[in-house]
Amino acid sequence: MICLMYFRRKLKIYRLGGGTTVPQDYPFITLYRRNLSYSRKTTILGIETSCDDTGCAIVNGYGNILGECLYSQNALHVRYGGVNPVHAWELHRDNIDLAVKNALKSAKIGVSEIDALAVTVKPGLLLSLTIGVKYAKFLAKKYDKILIPIHHMEAHALVARMYYDIPFPYLTLLISGGHCFLAVVKDVDSFLLLGQTLDNAPGEVMDKAARRMKLKNIFEYSAVSGGRAIELAAKNATNPAMFQFPIPLLKNRDCNFSFSGLKDSLVRKVLKKESEHGLRGDEVIPEIYDLCASFQASIARHLAHRLERAITFCEMKKLLHFDTKNIIISGGVACNDYIYSCLERVGNKFGFNLYRPPHKVCTDNGVMVAWNGIEKVKKGDTIPLLSISNIDPTASFGLNIIDQVKEANLPIRAPTIENKM
Structure with a gap:
């Protein structure tokens, strides 16, 4: 009682909903x-x-x-x-x-x-x-x-x-301009992190790629984000097979991601084509649509490859129930219908239902x-x-079990997907 009276005199009291009161700034307890x-x-x-x-x-x-x-x-x-x-x-x-x-x-x-x-x-x-x-x-x-x-x-x-009526647990792939995560969602406040990007996020790389390809100099793409511009431009491709991109981390048997190498590969291809055509300033290479389609497909293949390993790992470790085989794709890049369709094919292969929230x-x-x-x-x-x-700008996401995925050493073949929908 003496201690309580002391705290009430010495510490500022914070009033909570329902009439509860606790000290506002006491250093040795969590409030x-x-x-x-x-x-x-x-x-x-x-x-x-x-x-x-x-x-x-x-x-x-x-x-x-x-x-x-x-x-x-x-x-x-x-x-x-x-x-x-x-x-x-x-x-x-x-x-x-x-x-x-x-x-x-x-x-x-x-x-x-x-x-x-x-x-x-x-x-x-x-x-x-x-x-x-x-x-x-x-x-x-x-x-x-x-x-x-x-x-x-x-x-x-x-x-x-x-x-959607999606029970716990389920698998989620979060892809945006700032993040890329693969995780098991066990409950509202329980997550198991299976993989994350080692460098850039997919949306960030697509934005940078669009800027280097000078897509904003094409009128119909001038007012949309870089990722959206690439998706729209890719629909006009006629021969995307002329460009080939490697699948990142193909020999790494984990669920981590890396997109910076794809961006560097794209820059080299743009420089080569600009030199071949003698382009300067704001001029755009004639093969721009095919390059966009091939680059977009490389992003989708990398995501699909890691998703397939995550599914295999979850089934091996029994992290998902046999009657709740669901995957949620979310984040800004999930709005890309081509990428989503490629991931959906991976889910269908293993009998998983794929969901994403409305685009907005x-x-x-x-x-x-x-x-x-x-x-x-x-x-x-x-x-x-x-x-x-x-406030934590660099907060982690869930319990990290990435090393367990590596230890599982699961071989997954590179997926084959179409360059265009």
Whole structure:
């Protein structure tokens, strides 16, 4: 009792929802909020600012999107050939209040009517994450709401469950401009990491490849992202077999990825063709469509090769139940229909069902953050108190068992796929 009275006098007390009080900044203990009671009517506002899009959404326990708003920065970053962290931070700062207000307006509710807020705290760009976390903390304090910290990649891995009845466990492949992960999703807060990229992410490499091929100088591709430009251009290919790309890490018997070598190979091919045609400045090589198709196919083959090994490993280790053979593909690159169809063929080969969220939810958005909050509340997760120090730009994803995959030493033949759909 004496110690408790001392703490109350000496430490700042933080009031929680439901009247609970705990010390705010005591260095020797981890502080937690009391769990929320879940029902289908539980409503959560999600805020996403991990990279270059400001997203906000209100989602309930039924999986209904009551309101949402997304401010995309793509038009600006296309001009720079990639995400500029400072410009992303400035746009988040300018748009965060509008995004939240517009989402609430479309839902026809106020912050006081929601049950909790969820916000991305890791991983991502430090400046961008800070904008979302600070704003969410402001709302939580003003309206006395519980604040749920969200892991960006976990949100990507779980959001498909909002649209499909997919039980745990399942396999997920997360492919975007910033990440590439293969993992087993055992539960809402339990993940086994099977593989990750050793260098660049697939979306990042496609953006850089599009910039080197000068696709933005072709009018119909001037206003879309690099990855989308490659997908569209590849559909016009007539002879993609003229270009050949190696499959990365073919002799490495693991599930890791590497895409930088494919980018370097593409640059050499572009330089060779530009020299052959005597091109200068903004001129684009005549074989651009075939090169795009071949490059896209090389990305798909690499992803398919690692996915097949992951499936084989999971079946050998009995990490998935025989009646829940499901794979979720998510992240921005999952929007690429050609790549998705190649991965789907791998799944079909082993009797797996492949799912992906709707395109607008594959990319960064507030819906996946709000839904992750719903999943945590439903499971009864203890919610930690959130501070700026919880932001982690380089956070790991799940329990790393990559070495176990290597030790399994599973030989997987290189997949054969068509260069065009």
